[in-house]
Amino acid sequence: xxxxxxxxxxxxxxxxxVAENVEEGxxxxxxxxxxxxxxxxxxxxxxxxxxxxxxxxxRANKREEVLSSSSMWMCTSCYNCIARCPxxxxxxxxxxxxxxxxxxxxxxxxxxxxxxFSQRFWDNLTKTGRVNELKLGLSLxxxxxxxxxxxxxxxxxxxxxxxxKTGRMNPLEILGGHGVKDKSGFQAMLKKAQELEAxxxxx
Amino acid sequence: MAKKxxxxxxxxxSQKGASSINYLRSVxxxxxxxxxxxxxxxxxxxxxxxxxxxxxxxxxxxxLSARNIALSEKNHPGQDIVSPCAACWLGTRESQERLxxxxxxxxxxxxxxxxxxxxLEGKKDVRHMVEVLIEDFGYDALGAKVKKPLNDIKIAGYxxxxxxxxxxxxxxxxxxxxxxxxxxxxxxxxxxxxYDKKVSCCGGALAxxxxxxxxxxxxxxxxxxxxxxxxxxxxxxxxCQMNVEVYQDQINAKYNTKFxxxxxxxxxxxxxAYGHNAKDSALDGQxxxxxxxEEIAAK
Ligand code: SF4
Ligand code: SF4
Numbered sequence: 001x002x003x004x005x006x007x008x009x010x011x012x013x014x015x016x017x018v019a020e021n022v023e024e025g026x027x028x029x030x031x032x033x034x035x036x037x038x039x040x041x042x043x044x045x046x047x048x049x050x051x052x053x054x055x056x057x058x059r060a061n062k063r064e065e066v067l068s069s070s071s072m073w074m075c076t077s078c079y080n081c082i083a084r085c086p087x088x089x090x091x092x093x094x095x096x097x098x099x100x101x102x103x104x105x106x107x108x109x110x111x112x113x114x115x116x117f118s119q120r121f122w123d124n125l126t127k128t129g130r131v132n133e134l135k136l137g138l139s140l141x142x143x144x145x146x147x148x149x150x151x152x153x154x155x156x157x158x159x160x161x162x163x164x165k166t167g168r169m170n171p172l173e174i175l176g177g178h179g180v181k182d183k184s185g186f187q188a189m190l191k192k193a194q195e196l197e198a199x200x201x202x203x
Numbered sequence: 204m205a206k207k208x209x210x211x212x213x214x215x216x217s218q219k220g221a222s223s224i225n226y227l228r229s230v231x232x233x234x235x236x237x238x239x240x241x242x243x244x245x246x247x248x249x250x251x252x253x254x255x256x257x258x259x260x261x262x263x264x265x266x267l268s269a270r271n272i273a274l275s276e277k278n279h280p281g282q283d284i285v286s287p288c289a290a291c292w293l294g295t296r297e298s299q300e301r302l303x304x305x306x307x308x309x310x311x312x313x314x315x316x317x318x319x320x321x322x323l324e325g326k327k328d329v330r331h332m333v334e335v336l337i338e339d340f341g342y343d344a345l346g347a348k349v350k351k352p353l354n355d356i357k358i359a360g361y362x363x364x365x366x367x368x369x370x371x372x373x374x375x376x377x378x379x380x381x382x383x384x385x386x387x388x389x390x391x392x393x394x395x396x397x398y399d400k401k402v403s404c405c406g407g408a409l410a411x412x413x414x415x416x417x418x419x420x421x422x423x424x425x426x427x428x429x430x431x432x433x434x435x436x437x438x439x440x441x442x443c444q445m446n447v448e449v450y451q452d453q454i455n456a457k458y459n460t461k462f463x464x465x466x467x468x469x470x471x472x473x474x475x476a477y478g479h480n481a482k483d484s485a486l487d488g489q490x491x492x493x494x495x496x497e498e499i500a501a502k
Contacts, residue, residue, distance in 0.1 A: 023261040042404035043416050077253035078404040079368035083377045096256035103257050115257060117412035122258030129248040131215040158452055166488045180246050185319035189270060190263055193315040197262040
């Protein structure tokens with residue numbers, strides 16, 4: 001479903017939209033605004049709106065502001081919040097869910113590096129079933145364009161050499177590398193999962 | 204003791220020529236001594252490691268783990284799934300719990316799995332390698348095999364996030380889990396007391412996308428180990444190991460520090476203490492060499 005269709009469908013009930021469409025989104029209703037989660041994020045100072053604030057904004061219908069925020073892309077999946085939340089909200093998953101939903105509707109901040117990285121990670125793994133660290137690394141260096149890529153690659157040269165010398169990086173991976181044998185089954189499974197999920201969101 | 208067998212999920216970073224192949228090598232060495240047989244899950248796939256959420260929605264990410272569990276059920280009935288990787292362990296265990304908790308997601312996952320000729324029951328115990336050591340062997344049994352104690356080495360046990368939260372190891376607290384400290388003691392080493400950054404985050408996958416912000420976190424983790432008098436850091440997680448070890452030069456350049464702190468796996472410590480050489484203990488996989496361990500291994 002497109003962004004405009006969703007706006008149309010939910011009018012001014014963003015909380016309902018989140019509950020029905022975002023991974024673990026129904027939990028947002030349970031938040032009691034204690035703020036414990038917001039004090040838990042390792043990159044806290046870099047969050048435009050920490051989790052508790054995002055939950056408040058969802059209730060306050062600040063749809064655009066929430067979905068276009070870079071906040072949830074700052075989540076390191078450290079699970080501090082889940083371990084501490086007195087209401088046991090699966091906050092980590094809600095952050096991933098909000099990020100995915102924003103991306104799906106085309107509202108995610110396009111230049112956010114974790115947005116780019118996360119997409120590359122997914123593309124990389126779904127191609128063969130396993131992550132190819134070399135190709136992932138290279139695509140990452142070049143995600144901001146060619147010139148930036150060369151600069152990053154040079155900056156990372158020593159890290160790369162360290163990995164190469166210790167056998168923890170294999171330049172031949174560029175030729176293909178690891179993957180599952182049953183690639184067709186693997187990809188058919190993912191395709192089916194994507195269809196089922198799309199059908200659920202479109203309902 | 205009879206041979207113990209497990210259904211083994213190594214994870215992407217333990218593949219040949221990947222960033223934690225040294226981890227796998229030391230795990231294999233350690234397991235041989237403990238008479239543990241690791242049966243690799245045939246044709247396992249990536250679990251998406253808490254970062255694939257951009258392209259992958261909830262169900263597509265859940266079926267990644269579902270496929271691995273289904274393959275384990277089919278090929279290794281009766282064996283617990285064991286992973287050495289924190290993210291793989293967490294992702295697999297959590298996915299199974301979430302599917303068991305939600306009938307319609309479980310049904311959808313099975314519809315998708317059918318496309319790959321598989322079916323999920325969802326009754327596997329999914330465990331981290333450290334749990335096998337502590338629960339199935341115990342500190343005393345692990346200590347009985349020590350041939351070369353790690354005398355006079357002071358080690359900071361960096362537990363990090365994902366082997367700690369949300370599941371924890373051996374029922375220990377999230378704030379101050381002791382299992383790495385106890386393991387260090389078991390091997391004859393000296394754990395750093397009150398290691399301040401023991402359960403702090405290294406940035407995880409964001410070390411790639413947000414390097415400056417992550418390196419600020421990593422700097423504190425290393426600094427606090429130095430403050431505690433550590434000779435090296437030990438970790439149970441491939442992401443922690445790589446993040447804390449390989450960016451030290453960049454951090455030094457940025458913060459004017461002089462870090463040169465080796466960061467090893469618990470399996471490396473165990474392999475060395477059990478009397479293995481540098482190669483079998485994977486000491487050649489250290490970007491920052493652990494000289495004290497090399498000396499013990501050469502003795
Ligand atoms: S810790 Fe839980 S209840 Fe408190 S603000 Fe965060 S999500 Fe809400
Ligand atoms: S898992 Fe994400 S949202 Fe939760 S404390 Fe860590 S960074 Fe913050």
